[in-house]
Amino acid sequence: MNFELTEERQMLQDTLRRFLSGATGDVWHDLAELGVIGALFGEDAGGFGGTGFDLAVVFEELGRADLVLPLIDAALIPGRLMVAAGADVAPLIAGTERFAFAHSELGARYDLNWVETRAKDNRLTGEKTTVFAAEDADTLLVSARLSGAVDDQQGIGVWQVAKDAPGLTMRSYELAQGGRGAEVSLNDTPGTPLMTQAYDAIADAMAAATLSQCAETLGAMDVAVEMTRDYLGTRRQFGRPIGTFQALSHRLVDLMMELEQVRSAVILGAGHLENPPAERDRILSATKNIMGRVGRLVAEDTIQLHGGIGMTHEYALSRYAKRIAMADHRFGDTDHHLEQFIALSR
Amino acid sequence: MDLSLSADDKAFRAEVRAFLDENLPAELADKVRRSQSLSKQEHDFWHTKLNDRGWLAPNWPKKFGGAEWDAVQRNIFEDECALAYAPRIVPFGLSMLGPVLQKFGSEAQQNYWLPRILSGEDWWCQGYSEPGAGSDLAALKTRAVRDGDHYVVNGQKTWTTLGQHANMIFCLVRTDPTAKKQEGISFLLINMNSPGIEVRPITLIDGGAEVNEVWFTDVRVPVENLVGEENKGWTYAKFLLTHERTNIAGVGFSRAGLAMVKRIAGRAQARGRPLLDNPHFAARVAQVEIDLMAMAVTNLRIVSKAAKGQAPGAESSLLKIKGTQIRQEITDLARRAAGPQAMPFASEGLDGTNTPLPDPYDAGGVAASYFNNRKLSIFGGSNEIQREIYAKHLMKGAS
Numbered sequence: 001m002n003f004e005l006t007e008e009r010q011m012l013q014d015t016l017r018r019f020l021s022g023a024t025g026d027v028w029h030d031l032a033e034l035g036v037i038g039a040l041f042g043e044d045a046g047g048f049g050g051t052g053f054d055l056a057v058v059f060e061e062l063g064r065a066d067l068v069l070p071l072i073d074a075a076l077i078p079g080r081l082m083v084a085a086g087a088d089v090a091p092l093i094a095g096t097e098r099f100a101f102a103h104s105e106l107g108a109r110y111d112l113n114w115v116e117t118r119a120k121d122n123r124l125t126g127e128k129t130t131v132f133a134a135e136d137a138d139t140l141l142v143s144a145r146l147s148g149a150v151d152d153q154q155g156i157g158v159w160q161v162a163k164d165a166p167g168l169t170m171r172s173y174e175l176a177q178g179g180r181g182a183e184v185s186l187n188d189t190p191g192t193p194l195m196t197q198a199y200d201a202i203a204d205a206m207a208a209a210t211l212s213q214c215a216e217t218l219g220a221m222d223v224a225v226e227m228t229r230d231y232l233g234t235r236r237q238f239g240r241p242i243g244t245f246q247a248l249s250h251r252l253v254d255l256m257m258e259l260e261q262v263r264s265a266v267i268l269g270a271g272h273l274e275n276p277p278a279e280r281d282r283i284l285s286a287t288k289n290i291m292g293r294v295g296r297l298v299a300e301d302t303i304q305l306h307g308g309i310g311m312t313h314e315y316a317l318s319r320y321a322k323r324i325a326m327a328d329h330r331f332g333d334t335d336h337h338l339e340q341f342i343a344l345s346r
Numbered sequence: 347m348d349l350s351l352s353a354d355d356k357a358f359r360a361e362v363r364a365f366l367d368e369n370l371p372a373e374l375a376d377k378v379r380r381s382q383s384l385s386k387q388e389h390d391f392w393h394t395k396l397n398d399r400g401w402l403a404p405n406w407p408k409k410f411g412g413a414e415w416d417a418v419q420r421n422i423f424e425d426e427c428a429l430a431y432a433p434r435i436v437p438f439g440l441s442m443l444g445p446v447l448q449k450f451g452s453e454a455q456q457n458y459w460l461p462r463i464l465s466g467e468d469w470w471c472q473g474y475s476e477p478g479a480g481s482d483l484a485a486l487k488t489r490a491v492r493d494g495d496h497y498v499v500n501g502q503k504t505w506t507t508l509g510q511h512a513n514m515i516f517c518l519v520r521t522d523p524t525a526k527k528q529e530g531i532s533f534l535l536i537n538m539n540s541p542g543i544e545v546r547p548i549t550l551i552d553g554g555a556e557v558n559e560v561w562f563t564d565v566r567v568p569v570e571n572l573v574g575e576e577n578k579g580w581t582y583a584k585f586l587l588t589h590e591r592t593n594i595a596g597v598g599f600s601r602a603g604l605a606m607v608k609r610i611a612g613r614a615q616a617r618g619r620p621l622l623d624n625p626h627f628a629a630r631v632a633q634v635e636i637d638l639m640a641m642a643v644t645n646l647r648i649v650s651k652a653a654k655g656q657a658p659g660a661e662s663s664l665l666k667i668k669g670t671q672i673r674q675e676i677t678d679l680a681r682r683a684a685g686p687q688a689m690p691f692a693s694e695g696l697d698g699t700n701t702p703l704p705d706p707y708d709a710g711g712v713a714a715s716y717f718n719n720r721k722l723s724i725f726g727g728s729n730e731i732q733r734e735i736y737a738k739h740l741m742k743g744a745s
Contacts (some may be wrong), residue, residue, distance in 0.1 A: 176691040237482035
């Protein structure tokens with residue numbers, strides 16, 4: 001057993017932490033130059049990382065930043081799909097071409113196998129919902145069904161679709177956790193096929209995304225709890241720091257304790273990303289379930305322990321709390337993963 | 347023991363329902379149901395409707411133009427209004443200042459200010475909290491210094507809800523800085539249009555701007571705007587807070603919220619079936635519903651005691667804690683039910699474009715509402731302060 005980061009990962013973490021502490025605006029190209037996108041992919045694909053522990057390091061740092069970057073949606077997920085299809089990801093790693101994956105549908109909720117969008121002769125028709133990073137993408141990867149019932153794992157393909165392709169309309173909006181999403185409507189829209197049997201690749205990309213989301217949320221929780229500790233130590237009411245009231249300090253201890261549970265759950269998830277799918281998904285369901293439960297507690301209690309100031313947009317805690325709570329709405333919520341954990345434990 | 351309402355109470359409930367049916371426009375109820383913020387005009391419209399019927403001030407005595415209902419009637423009224431998604435009655439003039447003036451104000455103050463609250467001529471806001479005086483309200487620093495026929499006020503108030511609409515603010519100010527902190531406070535009525543007042547909106551976590559900071563720089567307030575005696579303001583402030591805590595359990599809001607959760611979960615599909623059929627989600631809903639059923643009875647037990655002339659005492663702290671726990675649990679269920687559809691987000695304060703969002707479950711901004719309602723366990727005496735109040739009550743005499 002060794003819980004230390006390797007020297008390379010430690011360096012990546014330091015570099016990223018330094019960069020993000022001063023970063024504002026569109027930093028996509030800077031991230032690519034720093035090698036952050038490359039760290040998400042293996043050497044075969046032209047990167048220098050790509051394992052569970054690489055992802056955990058990168059995304060925990062992103063989570064610590066008071067900045068929302070769509071690295072999961074614009075790089076990790078589409079990149080893993082393209083690697084699975086044997087496509088060139090060099091422009092993606094270089095940051096010169098941006099992607100997004102339009103997969104989610106209203107009826108799917110959190111299930112990956114539910115695809116109603118139809119493909120016929122490489123023309124796609126259907127409605128995709130809450131597509132992250134779509135607005136800034138040059139190319140969309142779109143899942144659609146070639147055959148089978150709406151919930152069959154078989155018969156799902158992925159196409160590359162230009163954002164200005166005929167029949168494609170996009171309505172974008174702000175997201176509660178920050179960043180932007182879009183509704184994407186396809187009406188007989190032409191696409192270039194990437195894969196015809198894509199379910200396993202989609203499940204792999206989403207497993208990596210789930211782990212990354214958990215690591216990112218861990219980073220955000222770490223900051224939120226640390227801010228709360230500082231606040232309890234400095235805010236004075238009734239003539240003393242409010243952290244000297246046991247009713248508050250004990251709650252801080254509970255938060256710290258639960259946070260350690262999440263930290264361990266992320267390590268557990270990272271260590272199993274390369275395992276066979278059923279094993280991988282069972283562990284990641286455990287990770288995401290803990291993250292969802294603790295995330296709610298941390299988001300709610302860090303606000304509560306701050307009082308009114310924690311409710312203000314201007315104070316960074318509120319932005320962290322939103323990201324933490326809303327992470328439960330991505331890649332399967334607490335309940336979804338509890339059910340999946342039960343199903344995969346049988 | 348008799349859990350059923352009396353015939354009179356049932357008739358009253360029917361009357362309230364008929365009124366709501368006839369007077370509450372569907373578009374307005376829709377906005378309330380979808381947690382959208384209302385304009386001053388919309389609030390005023392609803393207040394006028396209620397005032398025309400004599401129902402705007404349920405807890406005021408008849409001689410001041412109130413309905414003078416007992417606690418059970420008030421409870422019925424509040425529940426029915428919440429279930430119909432009626433706008434809530436803006437409480438600052440009606441349930442906070444009104445009772446203070448009725449008990450401690452001069453006859454001249456009563457005659458002048460009370461009718462203006464009912465008519466909507468004045469919109470009041472509350473000048474209590476300060477940056478350094480939240481849970482420790484008596485630590486407030488805003489100073490009022492007597493200068494002839496005026497007080498001159500300097501300082502800052504914060505968390506002033508809907509202060510942007512207000513033309514009047516009732517304030518706790520320090521008039522004797524040498525006295526013990528509770529004993530140097532006075533209760534002043536201040537015109538918001540006075541020179542030296544500045545209102546700055548605070549954008550909240552949900553992007554809304556319902557609260558404000560109010561700054562006072564050499565604001566001159568006529569001495570006749572002092573309520574009661576100088577340096578006795580803490581007594582009035584505490585009296586006001588007990589009135590702020592009426593309807594504190596929010597049973598009607600919880601019932602309405604639970605109906606919304608079921609509506610969303612009935613529309614949201616999981617594996618081709620309504621989410622409400624999912625045993626795991628159904629269990630979550632049932633759990634809250636069971637808690638709410640019990641709390642509704644607790645609430646009635648406590649308010650009906652008050653109806654017989656016994657004031658709800660320290661138990662109102664229990665109602666506040668349990669009531670807000672349930673309401674917050676319900677806002678959590680609503681966002682959970684909406685699943686990925688909880689993420690699209692519109693905010694008046696942050697998103698200048700206000701593009702209409704996808705809203706397949708006709709739920710409004712469930713995430714915004716979840717975050718906004720974190721305030722329930724913070725304001726009006728945080729739940730930790732409520733526990734402290736009740737603990738002191740339980741441990742009286744222990745040392």
